[in-house]
Amino acid sequence: MKKILTLSTLALLISAPALAQTWVLTGAENSTDKGNWQISSDKLNIKDSHFSIEQKVLHGGKQEGSKVLTIRAKDGLTIALSPTRGMNLLHVEGFGVRMGWDSPVKEVVNPAFINLESRNGLGWLEGFNEMMVRCGYEWTGHPVTADGQIYTLHGKVGNTPASQVEVEVSDTAPYEIRVRGLVKESTFKKADLQTMTELRYIPGSNSFSLHDVLTNHADYPHDYQIIYHSNFGKPILEEGARFLAPMESISPFNDYAKGGLKEWQTYLGPTKGFDEMVFNIKPLSDNDHHTLAAVVNKAGDKGASIQFDTRQLPVLTLWKNTDTEKQGYVTGIEPGTSYAYPVTIEREQKRVKQLQPGESTQFDLTYTLLHSSSQVSDVEKTIKDIQGQTTLKTDETPIAKE
Template sequence: MPTESIVLRTTDDREQRIEWDESSPLHLTIETRVGELTIRSGVFRGGVSEGVEIIRMANSRMHVDILPTRGMSIWRMQAGGIRYQWQSPVVGPVHPNYVDVSEPSGLGWLSGFDELVARCGLESNGAPEHDASGRLVYPLHGHIANTPADAISVEFDEASGRAELVAETIEAKLFFKRLRMRTRVRIHADRDDVELLDDVTNELSTPASMQMLYHINLGSPVLGKDARLNVAVEEVAPRDDHAAEEIDRWERFDGPTSGYQERVYFAKPCADESGMAHAMIADAKGARGLSVRFKTSTLPWFVLWKNCAELDDGYVAGMEPSTNFPNPRSFEHERGRTVNLGPGETESFRVTLSPLTTAEAVQQADESIRKIREDQSIEVSTSQTPRPDWSVGVQ
């Protein structure tokens, strides 16, 4: 007789592992003047995803999946039949219990990384840093992406068609820090934008400093051979000599390439009259893309991460608005690229994601970015080599 098998679960489609809770207070259908909104709450079952909370916010055309257990990261977004995500070698979402952020190398963060949007911070957001004895001081990208949210609620306005998922996540350590991040993830019934509104407060009676970076990661099907980044910048430089090899085409992407080594570029973005910078990655045909807008008053820097590796190895590009460049924290602090917060003081960050599902939407984003360039008569200063004030270890 042939061997029979009964499958409990697989690694092929993680969504099959979600146990949706119809009895949850967050199981809502909201009728508004401009359309319907739905909110669903669930939890992943099995493997390293066991216990990870997921909240899905949706209108009639799109949905976005938020992970409260992973610092309010955005796991995936889908609009117009296009899934905005990337294929990480890490099969997630991974519960923070399985991510040893503070392992000696400082690279433990990578064991849980597969989201569309992961916040990096709050105390530090860059490369690992060790002291003179080799002890880890700051791990890669900080702790917030592996810190579960505490308070969670939903607010909505039927008149405007707006719904917000509200959460509070606390990064704290006795004698050292207490930073509270109050997050609002906002969607609307009549448009596909996803707004991230984060307020970070120093809740100690003494001054503190912080960093924040939004690691916004896009893979196939939008990213592919000859995909392009469009962003208005005043200055751009490679992070290191390896990235410098492609500085003349830093905003263009190769197809999946075996053995590709990541390249990173640092830039100073320009903002429109409302103080918002605008970046977009579009596919080679200009038929679809992802737009990112961010407030430069508190996110004054932009990082492009290019990892054009094979699909199985993590084919992905990262658009990263940030308070600083992701170097070791002490390097950035010495150059004034940390955020100082007095007792009770708050810093606010604003980022908007817009899925672009048509050629017309891509053209409109291109026009918006072109207008920023023209209004400010920008002449881009491109450094052919790493800048010593921007990159660690450069003489």
């Protein structure tokens, strides 16, 4: 019997709080749309925590009709995400630090104005400005034409509006906030993949987590891929900033990246004429299969870290794009099931995974905004402990060629 999972059923899979209030902001089945909406700790009569959650509908230019949902916590983080853009995270700020970057794309572009197949499959770039964009799930990686179709850059889910969106606030301290969105990749004769995304945040904390459940609703098996394309610019990224991760191996993505292999751990300042350099990493993990990757500033008192499970996301991509600030000065830390090669190469090298009919899989990540020397030191110690006595293997030859 085929397993059909509603948004509520999916929520149970990732253990919703026992006592909570829930607001449905979007519901495609019932044509529900709250539009501009707000709730706050004051309205909920919560005295020992201070936060607000607000949804705004944007107007003008290519952002016409886009929605932005923002969580603001006093003495904590401000987290902005877009239900219109696959529940992608736009930016995160707090404690004088920002996780995110400055893209030439300034608007929260409504996918209705994007043709993913333009520029030979690079249309995805016309909306790319997020701190974290999900690249998948039907496919990911660089564009390629195969099987009679164009596999566009980084898939479709990041440019798919959520069919259902819920906000949930726990009735008891510490008043955890959960934002859920159901994103569907359903095409006649092709695929019926549905992802219930969930962001969890405790007001006042300097970290938040993502818990995504991907389900194959079709009667046939289907491949899937995912890269959590997580992007950081100033003030974390600067000349002398460092990338940190426990690693089994590293190799250049292509011949151009060979030139930066010896300096993979450090960053240049904004450099005109710098093309992107990408490195393929096989991460190490602890006994619970958890690993940690981070980028920290030169002084070692600001940064961002990502914890993930290597059973779910076995590979890591490092993207260094230290071009000029106007062009987009940014680095990407990208846990995934695949590297960024086209799906044809990832299939050949056996990194494309598959879900059976009705089967689900889950992805769990925790993002932490580092805002002190001691927090950066703790991350460095954790990474050093996971690395242990394992010697990093550096391979100067790319594992594939496009």
